[in-house]
Amino acid sequence: MFSLSFSRPMVRRTLAAAIIGTLLSACTTLPPYQRPSAEIPAQYAGTAAGWTQAAPADAAPRGPWWTIFGDPVLNQLEARIDVSNQTVLKAVAQVQQARSMVDYQHAGFVPTVTAGVGVDRTRLSQNVEGKSLAGQTVPDYSAGVAASWEPDLFGRIRDSVAGAKADAQASEADLEGVRLSMSADLAIDYFSLRSLDTQKKLLDDSVKAYAAALNLLQQQLKNGAIDASAVAQATAQLEATRTQDTDIDVTRSQMEHAIATLIGEPASTFTLPPNGSAVAAPIIPVGVPSQLLERRPDIAAAERRVASANARIGVAHAAFYPNLVLSASAGLESTFFAPWLTAPSLFWSLGSQLAGTLFDGGQRKATLHGATAQYDGAVADYRQSVLVAFQQVEDNLSALHALSDEAASQQRATTAADLSLKLTTNRFNAGAVSYLDVVTAQTIALTNERTADQIAARQLESSVLLVKALGGTWGA
The missing domain is CATH 1.20.1600.10 (Outer membrane efflux proteins (OEP))
Structure with missing residues (x-):
């Protein structure tokens, strides 16, 4: 069990992005429909x-x-x-x-929510300079939840x-x-x-x-x-x-x-x-x-x-x-199993992306x-x-x-x-x-x-x- 805390500027930016997305979702490109006439x-x-x-x-x-x-x-x-x-x-x-x-x-x-638990073991090359873990085998224990949502702008x-x-x-x-x-x-x-x-x-x-x-x-x-x-x-x-x-x-x-x-x-x-x-x-x-x-x-x-x-x-x-994608993820990750489920192992991220196609050849x-x-x-x-x-x-x-x-x-x-x-x-x-x-x-x-x-x-x-x-x- 863990809790997340965010800085106030981050919260304000996230709420602003959500409000803008909600307002823009009122826009539509659907042509007005009328039943075709027939003689x-x-x-x-x-x-x-x-x-x-x-x-x-x-x-x-x-x-x-x-x-x-x-x-x-x-x-x-x-x-x-x-x-x-x-x-x-x-x-x-x-x-x-x-x-x-x-x-x-x-x-x-509605948003798409995914969750997963993983255990990995990685050995880093011994011949790589500047790596503190060179030549060592490092385990990685992780559990997290990720969510993404694309407002219907x-x-x-x-x-x-x-x-x-x-x-x-x-x-x-x-x-x-x-x-x-x-x-x-x-x-x-x-x-x-x-x-x-x-x-x-x-x-x-x-x-x-x-x-x-x-x-x-x-x-x-x-x-x-x-x-x-x-x-x-x-x-x-x-x-x-x-x-x-x-x-x-x-x-x-x-x-x-x-x-x-x-x-x-x-x-x-x-x-x-x-x-x-x-x-x-x-x-x-x-x-x-x-x-x-x-x-x-x-x-x-x-x-x-x-x-x-x-x-x-x-x-x-x-x-x-363009499409606006809002994403968030949070979880626990640790190299060692014992402290894996403790508060210091917490990680999280919030993000948004606005992207559109500039050229597609028609x-x-x-x-x-x-x-x-x-x-x-x-x-x-x-x-x-x-x-x-x-x-x-x-x-x-x-x-x-x-x-x-x-x-x-x-x-x-x-x-x-x-x-x-x-x-x-x-x-x-x-x-x-x-x-x-x-x-x-x-x-x-x-x-x-x-x-x-x-x-x-x-x-x-x-x-x-x-x-x-x-x-x-x-x-x-």
Whole structure:
């Protein structure tokens, strides 16, 4: 245990240096930050007036948007995204890494303190004149504490902290973007699988009907009521439909495996029972407020990266100014072990250094130009994100409008094809037409039914993509 005493002039100089450092720490080279402007239309094309301009807002709440489809199986699958999806877990780790960088940069505000204990033995050359210990071996016992602190005179540390915070916020927005993307991919794959189940049921029913018709025709051929061409046509139709039915199984398995990967489960252990019931696409209001674009995490991340790039300009500016380093050390040192821990063995030092670079061949200037260029690039990325966001919303609004008309038209075509099949079958039974006409009518009816289901699946997909383009839940 020991105490330190300093002369009053030394104390005054040290306190003065600390006060000056504290006052100068109010200076900053960080350029004032303003969110970049972006050209945003007042409303979407083809929608009602009243849409307002949008800006990124990564703090806006994002709910479980998939519940608007009212499918409990989908809800259970979506709940596993946050827990088991490896892409989401990686994004979570990246957020934690970015937050640790904030702590790392923030540590620059406090002094660095080191401590150590050492024992050395040194032999001095005997052939050196003027040394009282020449030719002798001298031990040295020491223990001490040293501290150094660099006051943030021109905001270099604060700018670094601001940049790290902006990067962390961008990583958090990236995480939200990954969650939104993974949940949207899962919903699209799930609805695609449901569509395949519907088509599978349709093809299974058709195979059964065609097989029954073939058996009837084969009996009629034995009875001599028809010729072999009708049986050949029915056989070709049955086998072609069976081929389509088998192909549905292959595609469904691949879709099921994709869903398993998204929820973090091995494909070999995951199954979804077939469900051929129809799923209705939710009616998304035409007047969806454009404020929901504020929920897009990619726009929020792009804006935060602009702020981070702005902070790096401040760091580059601070390099043109000198650095002040305050240091202090104290400890005990002795050649002999016995008096090592006594007051006469005390040593201490206080010091300060103000140093700056006078010439570096243009390195700092080049760094500043690079930081400015990086900022300009981040602004361009932000504006591009806004443009892409509006494009995606417009694309899916247009797709939903077109698919609505297409579905209505296809329904009329399906109804007409079913009526044509019924009338043609009646005429064949009456002997007015050949079985080729029946096969043709059956093929047309089956094709129209499958097309109607595919349009319904596309409507569901466009609905998911629209919600994704809006950044999440569009409901109140």
